[in-house]
Amino acid sequence: MAGKTKLKVGIIGTGGIAHNHAGGYLNLPNECEIVALCDIVEGKAEAFAKEFKLEGVRFYNDCHEMMKKEKLDCVSVTTxxxxxxxxxxxxxxxxxxxxxxxxxxxxxxEAEEMLAAAKKAGKILQVGFVRRFGADADTVNQFQKDNMLGDVYYAKAVYIRRDGCPGGWFKDKNFSGGGPVIDLGVHVIDLCRYLAGNPKPVSVYASTYNNLGPNRAGGGESAWSVADKQEHPYNVEDFACALIKFENGLTINMETSFNLNVKNDYIDLLLCGTKAGVQLSGDMEIYTTMAGRHVNIRPTGRTGFDFTGSFLAEMAGFIKTVRGEEKCRATGEDGLMLMKIIDAIYESSKTGKSVDLK
Ligand SMILES: NC(=O)c1ccc[n+]([C@@H]2O[C@H](COP(=O)([O-])OP(=O)(O)OC[C@H]3O[C@@H](n4cnc5c(N)ncnc54)[C@H](O)[C@@H]3O)[C@@H](O)[C@H]2O)c1
Known part of the structure; x- marks a missing residue:
């Protein structure tokens, strides 16, 4: 590692998920160092630095001022x-x-404007699709290198919470842009699209509802609801389902909720290919046929999604990409594709019609 210059890192928005970004950078002490922190809330960046025992860090309340005064190689945007x-x-x-x-x-x-800015600046713009860095995604990709699933033509991307609105700004459209679709659905749609080879979406047919959340916010039984101080209105959808079709023939069946009258929270991730299917949620299982018999195969080793470990892998991947040692695994183009799908989900729900994507 001798001779390698440490990359200078800044973080904009020192709230919840910034902790995972900081953890990822601090896990690579020879590669990078956090030198600047920015949050619009007075004293929040300072408290964050104290929590992580960061020394010599400079603090800002305005990202424009931070970028003017600092010479940074890497920035996390976690607002x-x-x-x-x-x-x-x-x-x-x-x-x-x-x-x-x-x-x-x-x-x-907005995503198009960000992508254009990245191209103009000649800089990397990675999107925080952390599920692309999970051991489950790695395992499926390994299998697909040997084409074990064949052509994946159907996927289930389901992320359901019975009573799990994160509260605060997450339920306020002006701050979040939407509810579970933009917060949870985005993760599982992107994961399925990624594992099916990043195909281009062509149409979306969807429904969204907000029957339960607005009445239950702050009054539900879950820790999420109890923690909600109601400082923001609940004006986003609380449930959505969608059929998303892609140009290679893939259909993703998506369901997601903050609030739904079901027994419990669950995630259901399934990819079905011409040669085999794979269930990613829970213990990974592969469904195929051998010698004329249906068989269910359980891969050994790490095959699950671990939140902390996946963030460490994601941040390490970002640093490697910046150093030119690795291809970006979650590009601005991927981020834009997902925003197009999300816009189409909301539009389809409004019009009641299928939306074609260009
Ligand atoms: N990848 C994941 O699994 C995952 C998990 C949770 C959240 N997130 C995403 O991370 C982002 C942040 O979520 P969070 O839960 O940490 O929220 P949070 O409210 O805990 O933190 C956001 C912080 O950004 C600050 N902020 C807002 N506007 C700012 C600005 N213009 N300049 C500087 N600081 C600003 C706020 O004051 C706050 O401290 C969201 O986009 C969310 O969707 C991702």
């Missing part, structure tokens, strides 16, 4: 969704490579 565009473009124009949390933006138009 609420409504600030992703402004902070990402400021960081790119200030000369940094950026990893912006999912969803990339509030909508596809």
């Amino acid at each position: 609420w969704n409504a600030a992703h565009k402004e902070c990402t473009i400021a960081a790119l124009e200030g000369g940094a490579n950026v990893i912006v949390e999912k969803p990339m933006a509030m909508n596809a138009k």
